[in-house]
Amino acid sequence: MFFVGIAGSRKPKDFSIGDVIFPESVLSYEGGKSEKESFLSRPDVGSLTYAILEIAKAERKKDDWKMLIQNSWKTDSVKADIGIIASREQVVEHYESEVGKILTKHFNHTSVVEMEGFGFAKTFNRQGRETSMIQAGIVRGISDIIEQPSNKDEDNSIDRRPANAKQFASDTPAAFAYWLIYKTFE
16 A cells, blocks of 8 residues: 655755655654753654565656656656655745754654645554554655755755646656566565
8 A cells, every 4th residue: 555646845956856755764743842942853754665665665666667758758867766755734835934843853763744634644553463464665756855944155046846746756767666666566
């Protein structure tokens, strides 16, 4: 069982438009204690099937899965990688927004943000013995780059949302998910 969709990159040097992330875990970043002057993080973690993660770790290093990408996208620089996803019910537009600051302070190891993966992972984890024979994973394609703080020394010429980015970012994780299914039952 795969949950496939799009996400936003917090770290464009790690994940660019069209790249694919397969998470080793999905963190819910909204949990915590809000005090007068601070926020104390209490994250919840959703995890998925270890066997699928291991297959993804091996297959991300190969280019074979790219032959399954639909349409005529230029896929030379597209990659799949493992990472950690920050997930909750908010769209994060800027690195220095309220949520962006929480992510930077408490969850700086996350590379990608999205909104549904944590719910999928927690639902899968809570099914108990009924899911012992089911394998599950999340595959996300990067459709946009969260706006970064301006730094005169860095190249800020990255197009955060190029034309057709959502379509491209939907095609790449679909190809990788299909490839993982193939490799699982090969």
